[in-house]
Amino acid sequence: MPSDAQSILETRRNELLHHELYQSVQTVENLRCFMCEHVFAVWDFMSLLKRLQQIVTCCEVPWLPSADASLARFINEIVLGEECDEDGTGGYASHFELYLSAMDEIGADSRPIRAFVKKLENRVPLATALAEAEILPSTREFVRTTIQLATIGQPHEVAAAFFYGREDIIPDMFTRLVESLPQQGVSVGRLEHYLRRHIELDGDDHGPLAEKLVTRLSADRPSKKDEVTAVATQAISQRIALWDGILAEIRRSQ
Secondary structure: OOOHHHHHHHHHHHHHHOOHHHHHOOOHHHHHHHHHHHHHHHHHHHHHHHHHHHHHOOOOOOOOOOOOHHHHHHHHHHHHHHHOEEOOOOOEEOHHHHHHHHHHHHOOOOHHHHHHHHHHHOOOOHHHHHHHOOOOHHHHHHHHHHHHHHHHOOHHHHHHHHHHHHHOOHHHHHHHHHHHOOOOOOOOHHHHHHHHHHHHHHHHHHHHHHHHHHHHHOOOOOHHHHHHHHHHHHHHHHHHHHHHHHHHHHHHHO
16 A cells, blocks of 8 residues: 555646646747757756766776666666757757757757856856846756756765656656647647657666666665655646746746
């Protein structure tokens, strides 16, 4: 029988999967609004992944063997798919770059995310770049909490957010988005490729690998399981808040 905390997590997960936002992106204008904000969640995903790579592999010189080669392989397989995946045209690209190309294809405004990344490339502190980004407050808060966890979270907490807040839920979320894409007026081929690629990879490969990672990193102390559930619930709640903000902006602009 699930605990109260686990029941709350499942309830929040169901709320996310039945959010009204999915049915609100059926017009090109609404989809553009969605992508302008959601791209920041595509970007900050990599910070969670890179923190996990630092935790379970050696990313330093001189190199030292990983304490657990199986965990290192889990993460490196996910990094391979996320950082240099097939781009659908015979080449390779990160999923972030795939998303940017999808934004360009439908005419979504990519200036806020490109300006944000350019500031980071120019060594502007992340907090400053995020504060100056032309995005919704809810999007800014989503990124802020993600980066905070990726920076100072315990290994099992980072893994919990990565699995429950991303790899586990994304196939179901993106399936709903694919079903709601505009059927005429503009090409959405690049976005559909991005969404279906995540549905395929996360559902078949990345999700199960990430779940194993959570299990391994929380196995040494019983209390970690409760902490995993708490972080997982927080991650799902943050995604709901992100969706709430985008939905409110879509309705405001209509």
